[in-house]
Amino acid sequence: MDKNKKRQLVFDIIITVLVVLVIVLIDFFVVSLRSSSGDFKEEVLQADQSQSINSPENSIITKDLEQIKPGEKVFIPILNFHHIDKVPANVSKTTASYYIEPNDFEMIMQNLIAYNYQTVFLSEVIDLLEQGIKPPDNWLVLTFDDGNINYYTNAWPILQKYNLKSSIYIMTGVGGENYLSDEQIKELSESSLVEVGSHTIYHPKLTQISKPERLKELEISKDELEELLNTDITILSYPFGLYNQEIKDLAKAVGYKAGLTFDQDAWQDPQDLFELKRISVWPQMNVVKFLEKLKN
Numbered sequence: 001m002d003k004n005k006k007r008q009l010v011f012d013i014i015i016t017v018l019v020v021l022v023i024v025l026i027d028f029f030v031v032s033l034r035s036s037s038g039d040f041k042e043e044v045l046q047a048d049q050s051q052s053i054n055s056p057e058n059s060i061i062t063k064d065l066e067q068i069k070p071g072e073k074v075f076i077p078i079l080n081f082h083h084i085d086k087v088p089a090n091v092s093k094t095t096a097s098y099y100i101e102p103n104d105f106e107m108i109m110q111n112l113i114a115y116n117y118q119t120v121f122l123s124e125v126i127d128l129l130e131q132g133i134k135p136p137d138n139w140l141v142l143t144f145d146d147g148n149i150n151y152y153t154n155a156w157p158i159l160q161k162y163n164l165k166s167s168i169y170i171m172t173g174v175g176g177e178n179y180l181s182d183e184q185i186k187e188l189s190e191s192s193l194v195e196v197g198s199h200t201i202y203h204p205k206l207t208q209i210s211k212p213e214r215l216k217e218l219e220i221s222k223d224e225l226e227e228l229l230n231t232d233i234t235i236l237s238y239p240f241g242l243y244n245q246e247i248k249d250l251a252k253a254v255g256y257k258a259g260l261t262f263d264q265d266a267w268q269d270p271q272d273l274f275e276l277k278r279i280s281v282w283p284q285m286n287v288v289k290f291l292e293k294l295k296n
């Protein structure tokens with residue numbers, strides 16, 4: 001290579017390096033300009049917001065929710081189930097109506113999801129109602145009475161599969177192989193998908209026993225569950241759905257925040273949390289259709 005050609009090559013290399021450097025500098029300048037502009041900031045803000053909506057600890061964004069007007073009823077469907085299992089042979093029609101087959105139960109859950117219902121704990125509903133705030137339209141509560149073992153064997157796997165919250169109401173003095181064990185209740189309670197409430201000690205007709213017995217049923221069942229689970233038990237499901245004003249007052253005095261009846265409705269009186277209405281789900285029931293009809 002002669003001297004001139006060598007010089008030309010060195011010159012070309014220097015020019016190329018300079019051009020690349022200028023391009024990199026321009027690029028850097030443009031990016032830093034964009035990041036200080038409003039648009040870019042808004043993008044970041046939106047990303048942050050969507051993240052906080054999805055995170056479980058901030059699942060309730062109360063600022064966008066309406067206040068409840070005086071005297072206004074609110075639509076909060078609380079579904080009630082007893083057995084998720086095949087109907088046993090030779091049972092009465094009434095007993096059979098307490099059974100939903102696991103496949104049917106799964107279809108009901110899929111249907112609720114398809115119609116955008118969101119399962120929440122009753123305590124989440126109560127938190128809002130106590131602040132006079134109307135819960136979102138799509139909130140729905142799943143409740144299971146009696147602590148039957150088939151909740152654990154049949155309902156729980158389906159509820160876990162779809163990440164659905166539910167509440168179970170336990171009788172602390174009734175046990176055996178057909179019922180959830182203390183270990184199972186503990187495991188469920190720790191899962192973050194299950195909320196536990198009281199269904200008294202022995203499931204009596206509260207309206208037909210003596211006053212001291214009534215007090216015991218409400219108070220001791222609460223204490224025992226609180227000791228087992230190391231958490232506040234604030235919701236009572238009245239056995240047979242039976243209640244009166246005295247029972248409601250007693251439940252409040254003992255420290256419950258709400259009582260669940262079998263009065264078939266979803267329109268709730270936010271001023272009376274000790275008379276919450278529920279909808280018993282029966283076999284072949286089209287729950288979504290039923291709720292839509294009830295709502296309008």
Ligand SMILES: [Zn+2]
Pocket residue numbers: 145146199203239240
């Ligand atoms: Zn019961």
